[in-house]
Amino acid sequence: MRGKVLISLFIMVSLLFFLGSEEEERYLKEARKGMVELIRSRGIKDERVISAMLKVPRHLFVDKSQWKSAYDDRPLPIGYGQTISQPYIVALMTESLGIKKGEKVLEIGTGSGYQAAILAELTDKVYSVEIIEELGKRADRVLKSLGYKVKIKIGDGYNGWEEYAPFDAIIVTCAPDHVPPPLIQQLKIGGRMVIPVGPTGLYQTLWLIKKETEEKLVYKNLGDVLFVPLVRR
Numbered sequence: 001m002r003g004k005v006l007i008s009l010f011i012m013v014s015l016l017f018f019l020g021s022e023e024e025e026r027y028l029k030e031a032r033k034g035m036v037e038l039i040r041s042r043g044i045k046d047e048r049v050i051s052a053m054l055k056v057p058r059h060l061f062v063d064k065s066q067w068k069s070a071y072d073d074r075p076l077p078i079g080y081g082q083t084i085s086q087p088y089i090v091a092l093m094t095e096s097l098g099i100k101k102g103e104k105v106l107e108i109g110t111g112s113g114y115q116a117a118i119l120a121e122l123t124d125k126v127y128s129v130e131i132i133e134e135l136g137k138r139a140d141r142v143l144k145s146l147g148y149k150v151k152i153k154i155g156d157g158y159n160g161w162e163e164y165a166p167f168d169a170i171i172v173t174c175a176p177d178h179v180p181p182p183l184i185q186q187l188k189i190g191g192r193m194v195i196p197v198g199p200t201g202l203y204q205t206l207w208l209i210k211k212e213t214e215e216k217l218v219y220k221n222l223g224d225v226l227f228v229p230l231v232r233r
């Protein structure tokens with residue numbers, strides 16, 4: 001008798017838990033749709049970027065305590081004094097690079113791995129460098145668990161990733177006070193780089209740089225942004 005009661009209780013609790021998590025999933029999916037609508041209304045048009053943002057579960061890249069805000073259009077803390085970038089900025093930077101299938105992309109500043117996941121929805125050749133070992137390892141785990149094949153290196157991204165250079169596109173998600181020359185060198189002719197440049201703690205300018213020839217770089221100002229600094233080792 002007691003056994004039966006216990007079993008029924010167990011089934012009821014499991015059912016409640018299951019329904020609860022289903023409800024949570026629904027809520028998160030709706031929130032993600034809302035986030036993407038906002039991004040669209042702010043001018044993002046590239047349908048490949050839009051569908052990547054609809055697909056990647058941003059909440060899984062932050063701590064569970066942040067899930068409620070995971071689809072707000074703002075940066076969120078990821079530990080070690082770092083943040084996952086605001087979704088609109090992720091979309092803007094990704095769109096500006098115009099990444100085609102099969103192109104090779106380098107990210108500097110893996111952080112949570114969210115931006116890397118968005119890139120991995122667009123091409124199968126994504127490389128990312130992170131200076132904080134714990135963050136790089138955690139991002140690697142999350143990305144693997146979601147089936148994304150992103151190659152991550154722990155190191156100073158100022159130097160790029162020579163071994164896999166040259167790249168079709170480079171995205172820098174921390175701010176140096178000048179454009180690192182190794183990153184320009186590791187860009188293909190016809191390659192694009194998006195990078196926030198400016199003094200630490202102040203607003204930076206987001207630049208889209210096109211390498212037209214070995215000597216000719218074309219700069220386009222994409223506006224003011226606020227990123228954590230690129231630190232050197």
Ligand code: SAH
Nearest residue numbers: 084109111112114115131157173174230231
């Ligand atoms: N793209 C990330 C957001 C990154 S926040 C995301 O989607 O979550 C910026 C990251 O840059 C931080 O994790 C910080 O540790 C890293 N970083 C700072 N200086 C760096 C450097 N020199 N090389 C590589 N990563 C660096």
